[in-house]
Amino acid sequence: MTQTSPHATGSDADLITAPLTYRADLLKDQVVLVSGAGSGIGKAIAVQCARLGARLAICGRKADKLEATAELIRGLGGEVLVRPASIRDADDVGRLHAEVWQRFGRLDHLVNNAGGQFPQAAIDYSVKGWNAVIDTNLTGTWHMMQAAARGWRDHGTPGSIINIVTVIWRGMPGVAHTCAARAGVIYLSKTVAIEWAPLNIRVNCVAPGAIATEGMDVYSDEAQRDLPRSNLMQRFGQARDVADAVTYLAGPSGAFVTGEVMVVDGGNQVWGDQWTIPRPDYFGGQRP
Numbered sequence: 001m002t003q004t005s006p007h008a009t010g011s012d013a014d015l016i017t018a019p020l021t022y023r024a025d026l027l028k029d030q031v032v033l034v035s036g037a038g039s040g041i042g043k044a045i046a047v048q049c050a051r052l053g054a055r056l057a058i059c060g061r062k063a064d065k066l067e068a069t070a071e072l073i074r075g076l077g078g079e080v081l082v083r084p085a086s087i088r089d090a091d092d093v094g095r096l097h098a099e100v101w102q103r104f105g106r107l108d109h110l111v112n113n114a115g116g117q118f119p120q121a122a123i124d125y126s127v128k129g130w131n132a133v134i135d136t137n138l139t140g141t142w143h144m145m146q147a148a149a150r151g152w153r154d155h156g157t158p159g160s161i162i163n164i165v166t167v168i169w170r171g172m173p174g175v176a177h178t179c180a181a182r183a184g185v186i187y188l189s190k191t192v193a194i195e196w197a198p199l200n201i202r203v204n205c206v207a208p209g210a211i212a213t214e215g216m217d218v219y220s221d222e223a224q225r226d227l228p229r230s231n232l233m234q235r236f237g238q239a240r241d242v243a244d245a246v247t248y249l250a251g252p253s254g255a256f257v258t259g260e261v262m263v264v265d266g267g268n269q270v271w272g273d274q275w276t277i278p279r280p281d282y283f284g285g286q287r288p
């Protein structure tokens with residue numbers, strides 16, 4: 001993440017030195033493809049996988065951001081294929097996957113992290129704005145999923161897909177387009193988890209709540225002030241919280257998990273503001 005963002009979850013130094021939750025050879029020699037790895041959550045996932053012994057392929061639209069991530073990985077002694085690509089371009093995605101197989105001869109995990117949206121009242125969406133969010137988060141993710149599955153089918157090897165979505169269950173006013181796209185990804189994932197089980201492919205999602213990354217800068221100051229109050233922890237989560245969930249699903253711990261959505265939201269799902277007893281000071285004190 002950029003060092004200037006108020007939502008930086010930690011420095012590059014933190015990414016490479018923070019204590020690991022998992023043993024350091026957990027993903028030894030496995031190949032992990034991470035989209036959107038030039039910043040925020042994707043960068044944390046890519047660097048953590050490298051620290052766990054994986055070889056990385058990373059993509060995103062902006063080469064300079066990817067190079068910065070690659071530098072960290074190489075600094076750790078890791079191997080990384082850097083491939084600028086837009087997940088919205090199916091042909092480019094096909095070429096990216098072919099390059100991964102050519103370079104490494106295998107792919108073990110695909111982490112579909114690339115995505116994003118902008119806040120706007122749904123009634124005001126332009127066709128172009130709607131399409132940008134759906135094409136990126138739903139269709140782009142699908143291009144990557146299908147290319148990975150075809151690779152595993154053609155090579156006769158197992159694989160796993162982990163799609164980063166978000167906590168859509170209560171609706172999110174202001175980002176209806178992304179709620180639609182992520183709901184699509186979740187049920188796409190559950191469905192192909194069934195279709196692709198005979199190919200030995202597991203398909204799961206990780207749904208983060210509010211995580212401190214520079215991606216948050218697209219929201220107003222007011223929204224950014226309120227978002228940490230959207231969960232029981234009353235704070236932003238960290239990119240590494242999401243990276244740990246991804247690692248759980250990629251590692252041996254995830255071997256019997258498929259068609260699942262792992263929620264990493266500090267309790268956003270159960271947080272509400274209806275009290276039959278006085279509201280504790282922790283949550284802002286008595287109701288007016």
Ligand SMILES: CCCCCCCCCCC/C=C/C(=O)SCCNC(=O)CCNC(=O)[C@H](O)C(C)(C)COP(=O)(O)OP(=O)(O)OC[C@H]1O[C@@H](n2cnc3c(N)ncnc32)[C@H](O)[C@@H]1OP(=O)(O)O
Nearest residue numbers: 116117118126128129132133172173209210215216218230
């Ligand atoms: C409220 C309830 C809260 C509950 C609490 C829940 C807690 C969890 C909340 C977590 C929510 C999730 C957060 C995140 O995901 S943050 C990190 C993600 N990162 C980003 O979102 C990055 C920023 N976004 C983007 O980069 C883009 O939105 C997009 C991903 C779509 C990029 O696509 P593209 O590059 O094609 O986009 P363009 O910039 O070219 O724009 C295309 C058209 O889209 C319209 N548009 C774009 N931005 C805006 C805007 N700010 N307002 C209105 N319209 C916009 C527009 O039509 C663009 O076309 P034009 O430029 O020609 O007009």
Ligand SMILES: NC(=O)C1=CN([C@@H]2O[C@H](COP(=O)(O)OP(=O)(O)OC[C@H]3O[C@@H](n4cnc5c(N)ncnc54)[C@H](OP(=O)(O)O)[C@@H]3O)[C@@H](O)[C@H]2O)C=CC1
Nearest residue numbers: 036039040041060061062086087114115166210211213215
């Ligand atoms: N931060 C949060 O609170 C939450 C985030 N998420 C999701 O997690 C993911 C990561 O978000 P976060 O790290 O916070 O935000 P960032 O904006 O930092 O990361 C998004 C990444 O996606 C890449 N990307 C966007 N469009 C494309 C595309 N068409 N092709 C390839 N790469 C693309 C961007 O790189 P580039 O610009 O170089 O293409 C960028 O690196 C996103 O899907 C986000 O919506 C979900 C829930 C909460």
